[in-house]
Amino acid sequence: VSAPVDFSDVQGLLRFGYKHHTESAFALLRVHNRAAARAWLAAAQVGSAAKGPLPPTVLQIAFSAPGLRELGVPEPVITGFAPEFVAGLGTDPNRARRLGDVGNNDPAHWQWGGPSEPLLPHVLVMVYAMPGRLDACCLALESHWAVAFELVRWLPTTDMGGVEPFGFTDGISQPEVDWSRELPAEDHDSLAYRNLSCLGEFVLGYPNEYGRYTVRPLLEPVGAAALQLPRAEDAPDRADLGRNGSYLVLRTLRQDVPGFWRFLDAQAGGDSAERQRVAEAMVGRRMDGQALVAPEAVPVQGVGQDAAARAQNGFTFDADPAGLRCPVGAHIRRANPRNADLPPGTQGLVARAVRMLGLDSAVLHGDAVASVRFHRVLRRGREYGQRISLAEALARPVAPVETGLQFICLCADLARQFEFVQGAWIAGSKFAGLPHEGDPLMGNRLAAPDEPDTARFTMPREGCPSRVIDGIPTFVDVVGGAYFFLPGLRALRYLATA
Amino acid sequence: MIPPGHFMVLAEVLPGHEPALRELLARMNSGPGQADPDNPLLPFGRFEGLHFLRIAILDDATHDDLAAHGVAPTPLPTYLSFFGDCDGPGGDQLDEFAHVAPDGLLQVFAHCVACPPRAGLAAWLRARDLPVAAAYANWTGRTARRVREERAIAEALARRVRLLGSTEPGQLQALRVQLLAFVTAEREQGRLLVTADPPTPLGWWLRNLAHVVAIPLLGLVALPLLLLYSPLFIWQLRRRERADPEMVQAPDPAHVAELATFEDRGITNAFTALGSVKPGRFRRWLVIVLVALLDYAARHLYGRGHLTRVQTIHFARWVFIDDKQRLLFASNYDGILESYMDDFINKVAWGLNLVFSNGVGYPRTQWLVQGGARNSQGFKNYLRRHQVVNSVWYKASPGLTAMDLARHGRIRAGLERTAMSDREIEDWLRSM
Numbered sequence: 001v002s003a004p005v006d007f008s009d010v011q012g013l014l015r016f017g018y019k020h021h022t023e024s025a026f027a028l029l030r031v032h033n034r035a036a037a038r039a040w041l042a043a044a045q046v047g048s049a050a051k052g053p054l055p056p057t058v059l060q061i062a063f064s065a066p067g068l069r070e071l072g073v074p075e076p077v078i079t080g081f082a083p084e085f086v087a088g089l090g091t092d093p094n095r096a097r098r099l100g101d102v103g104n105n106d107p108a109h110w111q112w113g114g115p116s117e118p119l120l121p122h123v124l125v126m127v128y129a130m131p132g133r134l135d136a137c138c139l140a141l142e143s144h145w146a147v148a149f150e151l152v153r154w155l156p157t158t159d160m161g162g163v164e165p166f167g168f169t170d171g172i173s174q175p176e177v178d179w180s181r182e183l184p185a186e187d188h189d190s191l192a193y194r195n196l197s198c199l200g201e202f203v204l205g206y207p208n209e210y211g212r213y214t215v216r217p218l219l220e221p222v223g224a225a226a227l228q229l230p231r232a233e234d235a236p237d238r239a240d241l242g243r244n245g246s247y248l249v250l251r252t253l254r255q256d257v258p259g260f261w262r263f264l265d266a267q268a269g270g271d272s273a274e275r276q277r278v279a280e281a282m283v284g285r286r287m288d289g290q291a292l293v294a295p296e297a298v299p300v301q302g303v304g305q306d307a308a309a310r311a312q313n314g315f316t317f318d319a320d321p322a323g324l325r326c327p328v329g330a331h332i333r334r335a336n337p338r339n340a341d342l343p344p345g346t347q348g349l350v351a352r353a354v355r356m357l358g359l360d361s362a363v364l365h366g367d368a369v370a371s372v373r374f375h376r377v378l379r380r381g382r383e384y385g386q387r388i389s390l391a392e393a394l395a396r397p398v399a400p401v402e403t404g405l406q407f408i409c410l411c412a413d414l415a416r417q418f419e420f421v422q423g424a425w426i427a428g429s430k431f432a433g434l435p436h437e438g439d440p441l442m443g444n445r446l447a448a449p450d451e452p453d454t455a456r457f458t459m460p461r462e463g464c465p466s467r468v469i470d471g472i473p474t475f476v477d478v479v480g481g482a483y484f485f486l487p488g489l490r491a492l493r494y495l496a497t498a
Numbered sequence: 499m500i501p502p503g504h505f506m507v508l509a510e511v512l513p514g515h516e517p518a519l520r521e522l523l524a525r526m527n528s529g530p531g532q533a534d535p536d537n538p539l540l541p542f543g544r545f546e547g548l549h550f551l552r553i554a555i556l557d558d559a560t561h562d563d564l565a566a567h568g569v570a571p572t573p574l575p576t577y578l579s580f581f582g583d584c585d586g587p588g589g590d591q592l593d594e595f596a597h598v599a600p601d602g603l604l605q606v607f608a609h610c611v612a613c614p615p616r617a618g619l620a621a622w623l624r625a626r627d628l629p630v631a632a633a634y635a636n637w638t639g640r641t642a643r644r645v646r647e648e649r650a651i652a653e654a655l656a657r658r659v660r661l662l663g664s665t666e667p668g669q670l671q672a673l674r675v676q677l678l679a680f681v682t683a684e685r686e687q688g689r690l691l692v693t694a695d696p697p698t699p700l701g702w703w704l705r706n707l708a709h710v711v712a713i714p715l716l717g718l719v720a721l722p723l724l725l726l727y728s729p730l731f732i733w734q735l736r737r738r739e740r741a742d743p744e745m746v747q748a749p750d751p752a753h754v755a756e757l758a759t760f761e762d763r764g765i766t767n768a769f770t771a772l773g774s775v776k777p778g779r780f781r782r783w784l785v786i787v788l789v790a791l792l793d794y795a796a797r798h799l800y801g802r803g804h805l806t807r808v809q810t811i812h813f814a815r816w817v818f819i820d821d822k823q824r825l826l827f828a829s830n831y832d833g834i835l836e837s838y839m840d841d842f843i844n845k846v847a848w849g850l851n852l853v854f855s856n857g858v859g860y861p862r863t864q865w866l867v868q869g870g871a872r873n874s875q876g877f878k879n880y881l882r883r884h885q886v887v888n889s890v891w892y893k894a895s896p897g898l899t900a901m902d903l904a905r906h907g908r909i910r911a912g913l914e915r916t917a918m919s920d921r922e923i924e925d926w927l928r929s930m
Contacts, residue, residue: 083751094758098834187872210874215748322928341844356848358800358807367807368901371844374874415836416874424837430765433809433901451765451897463667463920465659465927 002181007050009488010244013060013380014203014410015049021058021128022159024382025138026406028112028121029149031070036148038071041496046489057137060126061492062248062484067122073495080217081485084414085247089483090114099419100427103446105478112152113482121152124484155252155406157382164383165255165403167390169289172312173336175376176302177202186211189341190373193316196302202378204412205233205243209373214412216242225498228490244488249418251407251481257388258398260475265394267469281459282440284330291315292326318344321366323460329434331441334425336372343367368432375420377409414483429454442476499639499698505588506581506817507626509610516555519609523553523889531760533892539602542892545594547642550813550830551582553890558772560883563858566743569777574820578610583813585641589624596620632793632816636900638801645895647691648906654690655909656930670923681913713794734780742776745859746876749883757885762834765899768891770828771884773857782822785856789816792853803904807845812900825857832899839878847871905929
C-alpha cells in the first residue's frame with residue numbers, strides 16, 4: 001500500500017487554484033543579501049495543501065536555478081535537478097527555437113526572465129488574497145524584503161471572472177491528480193483516454209505514468225537540515241529534496257484582444273455569428289466553455305459525472321477524426337489531443353497486436369500523436385491587465401491595451417510535459433500531419449527556414465473543400481518567463497537553512 | 499519502380515586531422531550542420547536522385563562503457579562517415595559524386611588514411627561502401643523526382659481549390675472534374691509533370707522475391723532446432739538481462755548543448771548514434787539475427803509510409819562496423835527530438851528493445867521486449883550519450899514531412915482514379 005500524501009508538506013498551489021482568493025500578484029525577486037533572504041524564507045508562512053479554513057492571504061514560494069545558487073545551495077545539489085530547470089527557460093537559443101520563442105517571442109526582448117542577468121529572477125513569491133486584502137499584504141512584504149531582496153517586478157493579475165482576455169471561459173480542462181494514489185505504480189498500456197493522472201506526473205518523489213520516479217536531487221541524510229527532509233521512496237537511504245515539490249513554468253503571454261477580434265471580424269465580413277463561430281473553431285470550444293464535440297458514451301476516468309462536467313470535459317476526438325466539429329488544429333486539440341496509448345478500435349488480442357504493429361492502415365492517420373497521458377500539465381495561470389469588451393475591441397481607433405495571461409503550469413518532467421506540449425504540439429508547424437499551420441492562438445507565424453507559411457488555420461467542412469484562413473497575425477506574444485522549482489515545505493526549510 | 503538505394507563510405511581519419519576536417523566540412527554548410535545545396539565542394543542539389551546525405555565524424559564517446567562488462571576497450575579509429583539515401587543502387591550514386599565533384603571529395607577524403615587518387619576516386623569510394631544491415635525507406639520506390647512532381651501537383655491543386663472559393667455542398671463531382679481538367683491543362687502546358695516510373699529492374703525484383711521467401715523458409719527449416727534450443731536460450735537471455743550493467747546516467751550537458759545547436763533548424767532532423775554491441779557470442783549472434791529480421795520487416799512489411807506505428811521517419815539504417823563490434827543507427831525524422839524519442843518510447847519500445855538491448859549500457863529489458871525504452875528517462879539519456887554530431891546534413895525536399903509526402907502521394911493517386919465517390923472526393927480534397 002502506498003504511503004498517503006502528507007498534504008502539510010505540499011505547497012497549496014499543487015492542489016488548489018485558490019479561486020476564492022480572487023486577487024493575486026507574483027513578485028520576482030533577486031537575492032540582495034543572502035543571510036537576510038534565507039532568514040525571511042525560513043520564517044515565511046507558506047500555504048500548504050492541507051484543507052482547512054480559508055486564510056485571508058496565502059504565500060507560495062519557488063526558486064530558479066540561479067536563485068538556488070544565490071542562496072548558497074551547493075552545485076552538486078542543483079545539478080541533481082532536471083537539466084531544463086538548471087539551464088533555464090530564456091537563456092538558451094536552442095531551447096527558444098524549439099519552443100517557438102523566436103521573432104516577437106525572442107527572450108532577448110522579454111520584460112523579464114531573458115538572457116539579461118538583472119532581469120533574471122531568483123525567487124518567485126506568489127501572493128493570493130481574498131478580495132480587498134492584496135495591497136496591504138504586498139506592502140507589508142515589500143517592507144520585509146527591503147534588506148533581503150531586490151524586486152525585479154511585480155507581475156499583477158486581474159480577476160476576469162474565469163474568462164481569459166479574448167472572452168473565452170478558461171481553465172476548464174485540467175488533469176485530475178491521483179492524490180489518493182489509486183492508480184497502480186506500474187507500466188502498462190492505457191487503452192482509453194483518461195483524465196486521471198499519476199501523482200508523479202506533477203509531484204516529485206512519486207511514481208509517474210511509467211511507474212517510475214522522475215529525477216530530482218537525492219541527498220545524503222547528514223546534517224540537521226537534510227535530516228528534516230522526507231526519505232526517497234525509491235531510495236530509502238537518501239533524503240528526497242524533490243518530494244512534494246514540482247517544477248513551475250511561468251510565462252507572461254501578452255494577448256492582442258483588438259487584433260484578434262478585428263481579424264476575425266474581417267474574415268467573417270462583419271457577421272457577428274460567423275465571427276464567433278470561427279473564433280470558437282480556433283479555440284476548439286464555445287465561448288462559454290462547452291466542447292464542440294459530444295461527450296463520450298463511456299465516462300472518461302477523472303471527469304465528474306454531472307452533465308456540466310461531461311459536456312465540458314467528458315469528450316475525446318475519436319468520433320471526429322477529420323476535425324469536422326473541432327478542427328484538428330484547434331488550440332485545445334493541440335494542447336490535449338485526448339487519446340490513448342493505442343488508436344481506437346476493438347480490444348481483442350489480435351486486433352490490438354495489429355494496431356501495435358501499425359498494420360491497421362485505417363487508423364494510422366489519426367495515430368500521428370498518441371499517449372497524451374505523458375504530456376499533461378497542471379495549469380494555474382491568471383489573467384492580467386485590462387479587460388475589454390468585444391464592442392471595445394472592435395471599435396476604432398483602438399487605444400493600446402495591455403492584457404494577457406500569467407501562464408503558470410506545474411509538472412514533474414519539464415522536457416516531457418511542458419516543453420513537449422509547447423514545442424511539438426503548440427509551436428510545431430506539422431501537428432498531427434497538418435501541412436503547415438501553427439497554433440491558431442499562440443503561433444508565432446514565423447516562416448521557418450524550410451517552412452514559408454505557418455499563418456494558417458484549416459477548418460474542414462462536410463461536402464466541400466476545407467475553409468482555409470490565412471495571413472493570421474500573431475495574437476499572443478511571450479514577453480517574459482522562467483522555470484522555477486516549487487519545493488515541498490520541508491524542502492523549502494532545507495533550502496533556507498542548510 | 500526504382501528501388502531505393504543506400505551508400506555509406508567509412509574512412510579512417512588521419513591522426514591529428516580532425517580539426518581541419520571539421521573546418522572543411524563546416525564550409526559546406528549554410529547554418530550549423532545544414533548543408534548548402536549549392537556549396538562548391540559538393541553541390542548536393544545537383545544530384546537528381548539524392549534524398550538525404552550526411553557527413554559525420556564518428557568519435558565514440560561511450561566506447562569505454564565496455565569496461566563495465568569486464569572487457570578492456572581496444573582503441574578504435576575515428577571514422578569519417580559519408581552516407582545517404584538515393585534512387586537506384588548506392589554505388590551508382592557514389593560514381594556520380596566522383597564524376598561531378600571530384601575536387602571537393604578529394605579535399606574531404608584527403609584527411610583520411612590511404613586518401614584516394616584522383617583517377618580511382620569512384621573505385622576508392624565503392625571499396626569503402628559498407629553494406630547496410632537493415633534499411634528502411636518510408637515509401638519503397640518513391641523517387642526524389644516523384645517527390646518534386648507530386649509536391650508541385652499538390653501545391654497547384656491546393657491553390658486552385660482555394661481560388662475556386664467556397665464551393666457549395668453537393669458540388670463535389672463537378673469540382674473534381676474541374677480539378678482534373680486543370681491538371682490536364684497544366685500538364686499540356688508543361689507546368690506540371692507526371693513522369694511514369696521505369697520498369698522495376700528484373701534483378702532487384704528477383705532478389706526481393708527470393709528474400710521474401712527465403713527468410714521465412716529458413717525459419718521454418720530451423721524451427722525444430724530453435725524449439726530445442728529455446729529453453730537454453732531463455733536461460734541465457736534472462737541471466738544476461740538480470741546481470742548486464744545499465745549505463746543510463748545523464749549525458750554531459752556540453753555534449754547535449756552541441757547536439758542541440760544542430761537540431762530544429764527545419765522541420766526534419768537527422769539522428770546518428772553509435773554504440774558497442776555487448777561482448778560475447780550470445781549477444782553478437784542475437785543482434786545479427788534480430789537486425790536481419792528487422793531488415794525483413796522494414797523491407798517487406800512496411801515501406802508504405804510507416805515503420806510500425808511511427809510515421810515520421812524518412813529513411814533509417816542500421817550498420818555494423820568494426821567486425822560487428824559496433825552498431826550505427828541513423829535516421830531522418832520529422833519534428834523535435836523529444837517527440838521522436840517519445841514515439842520510440844510510447845509507440846515502439848518493444849521494437850527498439852529487440853535490437854538495442856544488445857548494446858552496451860541499454861536500459862534493462864525483460865524478455866527482450868519489455869522494460870528497456872520504457873525507462874523513458876534512462877532511455878533518453880542513453881540515446882543522447884550515444885548520439886553523434888552530424889557535421890553536414892542535406893535534405894532534398896526541405897519543409898516536407900514524411901506525412902506530407904504520403905499526402906501528396908494520395909493527391910496524385912486521386913488524379914489517376916477513373917471515378918470517386920463523394921466521400922472519397924471529400925477525403926481527397928481534405929488532403930490538399
